[in-house]
Amino acid sequence: MIASLATPAFAAADPAQTDQLWINEPYEQTLPIGASGGQPQSRTLGVGIYHDNDNFTVTDGRLVVDVSGLVGVAEVTWPDICKPSGSVAVCDIPVVPTIGRDYEDQVFLTVRAADGAEVGAQGRITYEATATGGPGGTLTAPHRSFDTTLTVGTGPDLAIAPAAGIEDGLPGDERTVPFTVTNNGNESAHGVAVTLIASYGLTDLTRYEDCTYTTTDGDEYAPSNHAVCTFDEVLAPGDSFELPEPLTVRLAPHALSERLDIDVEPGDGAQDIDSQNDYAVLQVRAKSTADFSVTGGAISGAAGETATAELTFKNNGPAWLGNLGSGDPVAEVRLIVPEGSKVTGVPSGCYPRTLGGGYYPNQTGAPRYDCELRYWVLEDTRRTFTFSVRIDTVVPGASGAVSIHPAYGEFGAFPFDFDPDLTNNKAALTVN
Numbered sequence: 001m002i003a004s005l006a007t008p009a010f011a012a013a014d015p016a017q018t019d020q021l022w023i024n025e026p027y028e029q030t031l032p033i034g035a036s037g038g039q040p041q042s043r044t045l046g047v048g049i050y051h052d053n054d055n056f057t058v059t060d061g062r063l064v065v066d067v068s069g070l071v072g073v074a075e076v077t078w079p080d081i082c083k084p085s086g087s088v089a090v091c092d093i094p095v096v097p098t099i100g101r102d103y104e105d106q107v108f109l110t111v112r113a114a115d116g117a118e119v120g121a122q123g124r125i126t127y128e129a130t131a132t133g134g135p136g137g138t139l140t141a142p143h144r145s146f147d148t149t150l151t152v153g154t155g156p157d158l159a160i161a162p163a164a165g166i167e168d169g170l171p172g173d174e175r176t177v178p179f180t181v182t183n184n185g186n187e188s189a190h191g192v193a194v195t196l197i198a199s200y201g202l203t204d205l206t207r208y209e210d211c212t213y214t215t216t217d218g219d220e221y222a223p224s225n226h227a228v229c230t231f232d233e234v235l236a237p238g239d240s241f242e243l244p245e246p247l248t249v250r251l252a253p254h255a256l257s258e259r260l261d262i263d264v265e266p267g268d269g270a271q272d273i274d275s276q277n278d279y280a281v282l283q284v285r286a287k288s289t290a291d292f293s294v295t296g297g298a299i300s301g302a303a304g305e306t307a308t309a310e311l312t313f314k315n316n317g318p319a320w321l322g323n324l325g326s327g328d329p330v331a332e333v334r335l336i337v338p339e340g341s342k343v344t345g346v347p348s349g350c351y352p353r354t355l356g357g358g359y360y361p362n363q364t365g366a367p368r369y370d371c372e373l374r375y376w377v378l379e380d381t382r383r384t385f386t387f388s389v390r391i392d393t394v395v396p397g398a399s400g401a402v403s404i405h406p407a408y409g410e411f412g413a414f415p416f417d418f419d420p421d422l423t424n425n426k427a428a429l430t431v432n
Helices: none
Strands: 021-024 028-032 042-051 058-069 074-077 082-085 088-096 107-113 122-132 138-140 146-153 158-160 166-169 174-177 181-183 189-199 211-215 224-235 247-251 257-266 279-286 290-295 297-299 306-318 332-336 341-345 350-353 368-372 382-391 399-405 426-431
Touching: 021 058, 021 122, 028 042, 028 107, 042 058, 042 088, 042 122, 058 107, 158 257, 181 189, 181 224, 247 279, 290 399, 290 426, 297 306, 306 332, 306 426, 332 382
Parallel strands: 028 146, 166 279, 297 426
Antiparallel strands: 021 042, 042 107, 058 088, 058 122, 074 107, 082 088, 122 138, 122 146, 158 181, 174 247, 189 224, 189 257, 211 224, 257 279, 290 306, 306 382, 332 368, 332 399, 341 382, 350 368, 399 426
C-alpha cells in the first residue's frame, strides 16, 4: 500500500501572491469633421497600464497599440514613447504603477477624423500589454479585452474647464467656483443649459434670472439644492461662456464633505458630440467634525421571557455626513448578543452574522447583527434599532457589545477620521 499526504485538488490562491496587468483605455470618442471645409479638430486619448498588487514591483511595460481598424476613419499621431511600424506601435512604460489615486495615463495619442471621412463612420483601436514582474515573472493583460471606438461626428461640443476642489473651507465661508464652458465642436451651440446640484452642506447658490431653484427634502435621497438654468448665448466653435456673474456657494454650519455637480448641454435640443466633458464634480471639504455615538441598554427577565432591546445611533454633529459618491452606508451598528440570550425579532436593515462577520443562515438566533444606516445622516439624525431578545438562560452579569463601524467591516471605504470622540462609539447591552 502506498501512503501519501492528503492535499486538496484545488487550493485558494493567496491574494498577496497574485497579480494582474490591466489596460486603462477610453471607451469611445467622437471626432468632429472640419468646420466649413477646414481641418478636422484633434482629440487626445489617454491610455495607460497598471497592475493590482503593490507587493510586487512591475517594470518594462509594453503597450501594443493597433490602429489598423481606423483606415479611412481617423488618423493618429504617435507620442515619442511609441515606436510605430505600419499600423501597430509599441509604447515603452519603464515602471508600471498599481491602481489607485496615484495612477496616471502614460500614453497620449493624438487623433483626428481622416480627410474625407463621412459623418457616422466608425473605427476601432485595440490594445495589448505585457510587463516584467508579478509572481510568475511576467504579466500579460487579458487578450482582446481592451479597445476604443472612434466615431466621426458633427455638432457642438460643450466642455467644462477643469476646476480645483476646495480643501480648506470653514463652515460659514462663501467661496467662488470657477466656471467656464467652451464649444470644442465644429458647429455652433444655440443656447446653453446649465444644471447645478449642491449637496446639503452647500447653500446660497448665486441667483441668476435665467435659473429656477429648488430644494429636495431628503426623504429618498440625501437633501440637496438644485438650479436649472437656460441661457440664450450662441457659442460658435472655439467660443467660451461664463455665467453673468461669478458662481458662489456658502458652506453651511453643518458642512463637512460636500460636492457641487455641474452639467451643461447645448440648447435647442442639439446633441453634444462628446458628452464625457459635459459633466464635472467639484469636491468641497470643510474643517469640521461629526460625532457619532451609540447607546445600548439593559434588559431583564426570567428564563424563557422575551424583552425588548433598543440600540440607538446618534449623530451629535455639528456636521452631517453623506457618502455621496459611493452610496455606501455611512456606518453600521453592530450587536454582539449577550450570553444566554437569543434574538427572536430583528428590525429592518439588520443582518445576521457569525461572530467573525461571516454568513449566518437564519434571520433569528445569530450571535451577531450588523445594522446598516442610510448613505447619509443629518447633523441631528437619531436611529433606533429595536430587537426582541429571549432570555434562554439567566447568566448573572451577561453583557453584549454594541458598537459603530464603517460599512463592510475592515473593508469599509472610509475610517471615522471625521469623528472627534471614538469613546462613545461603543456601549453595552446588559441582561439582568
